[in-house]
Amino acid sequence: xxxxxRRLLEMKNTSELMLDLAYSSLIYQNKVIAxxxxxLEDRVxxxxxxxxxxxxxxxxxxxxxxxxxxxxxxxxxxxxxxDAALDIADVVLRDIELHPVVKxxxxxxxxxxxxxxxxxxxxxxxxxxxxxxxxxxxxxxxxAIRRGYDWIYGPDxxxxxxxxxxxxxxxxxxxxxxxxxxxxxx
Amino acid sequence: xxxxxRRLLEMKNTSELMLDLAYSSLIYQNKVIAxxxxxLEDRVxxxxxxxxxxxxxxxxxxxxxxxxxxxxxxxxxxxxxxDAALDIADVVLRDIELHPVVKxxxxxxxxxxxxxxxxxxxxxxxxxxxxxxxxxxxxxxxxAIRRGYDWIYGPDxxxxxxxxxxxxxxxxxxxxxxxxxxxxxx
Numbered sequence: 001x002x003x004x005x006r007r008l009l010e011m012k013n014t015s016e017l018m019l020d021l022a023y024s025s026l027i028y029q030n031k032v033i034a035x036x037x038x039x040l041e042d043r044v045x046x047x048x049x050x051x052x053x054x055x056x057x058x059x060x061x062x063x064x065x066x067x068x069x070x071x072x073x074x075x076x077x078x079x080x081x082x083d084a085a086l087d088i089a090d091v092v093l094r095d096i097e098l099h100p101v102v103k104x105x106x107x108x109x110x111x112x113x114x115x116x117x118x119x120x121x122x123x124x125x126x127x128x129x130x131x132x133x134x135x136x137x138x139x140x141x142x143x144a145i146r147r148g149y150d151w152i153y154g155p156d157x158x159x160x161x162x163x164x165x166x167x168x169x170x171x172x173x174x175x176x177x178x179x180x181x182x183x184x185x186x
Numbered sequence: 187x188x189x190x191x192r193r194l195l196e197m198k199n200t201s202e203l204m205l206d207l208a209y210s211s212l213i214y215q216n217k218v219i220a221x222x223x224x225x226l227e228d229r230v231x232x233x234x235x236x237x238x239x240x241x242x243x244x245x246x247x248x249x250x251x252x253x254x255x256x257x258x259x260x261x262x263x264x265x266x267x268x269d270a271a272l273d274i275a276d277v278v279l280r281d282i283e284l285h286p287v288v289k290x291x292x293x294x295x296x297x298x299x300x301x302x303x304x305x306x307x308x309x310x311x312x313x314x315x316x317x318x319x320x321x322x323x324x325x326x327x328x329x330a331i332r333r334g335y336d337w338i339y340g341p342d343x344x345x346x347x348x349x350x351x352x353x354x355x356x357x358x359x360x361x362x363x364x365x366x367x368x369x370x371x372x
Contacts, residue, residue, distance in 0.1 A: 077270040084263040
């Protein structure tokens with residue numbers, strides 16, 4: 001996978017996470033999650049610009065022209081998805097007092113997006129998701145991990161969890177309690 | 187759930203399905219799936235207009251003003267997500283010969299969106315998803331069902347499958363063969 005492919009895939013993954021977080025921030029009236037959306041949008045903007053710059057550079061060669069055109073079109077569409085997620089989060093940041101009325105419109109299941117901080121010395125620290133079978137044991141499915149300034153989207157069985165990681169996960173509304181023993185240090 | 191809540195939730199679900207289908211149409215160079223996206227966009231537009239009409243009607247009462255404002259903002263964001271999905275599908279419909287180059291950018295896993303037609307007299311006909319345990323047995327997870335002009339988004343264990351249903355499902359790339367015995371009539 002070349003650099004442009006990697007950028008486009010990261011844009012797609014980031015925009016999907018932004019939508020998940022934006023809807024969750026709305027449903028749970030959570031300004032902290034809404035602010036994460038704003039931060040992620042900045043990342044999408046930078047990737048979008050990098051893709052356009054690269055496409056312009058490569059388009060000088062006629063054989064690359066059509067590919068450059070398509071890369072810009074797709075990147076632009078993803079950028080607009082990210083913008084829409086941002087606007088949803090913006091409603092939460094501006095109009096938080098108005099939410100209970102919209103909350104129930106979008107809450108169609110008991111599945112929620114949760115944010116968990118993994119403590120050093122916890123059961124998860126130093127283990128892969130495959131080893132601990134978190135999804136099977138708790139019903140909580142990790143969709144992204146924030147590690148400092150980095151993000152890991154769609155972690156798989158081989159992804160190792162460390163103390164300090166912030167897990168974004170999908171799970172039943174009551175899973176906060178279930179997951180606590182896994183992420184708390186001893 | 188009132189009529190506006192139902193409309194907003196249907197817009198959200200439809201826009202999510204459109205994105206799934208749009209990316210799949212791009213990755214698999216599939217014009218049939220790209221055309222489904224266009225059809226779904228029409229549905230989103232109609233819901234969006236119905237939400238605005240309702241919000242305008244209700245906003246005459248001062249107590250409803252803020253709710254109307256938020257409903258329009260969220261509905262507008264979702265409409266723009268649907269538009270972005272449409273633009274991605276449009277690349278497939280216009281520029282299909284150019285795709286192999288973009289395909290690999292977005293294909294980050296072996297999971298694909300599939301479309302399966304359930305035949306009358308097949309194992310699935312007349313059974314609920316809970317009874318047949320399709321996901322457990324095949325690894326194929328039904329995300330939406332098209333039944334004539336209607337769509338069922340996020341079907342659950344209690345959803346009954348009928349001959350003629352079109353299943354949109356997420357599953358491993360090789361699951362076409364695995365699911366065939368379940369959907370073919372005898």
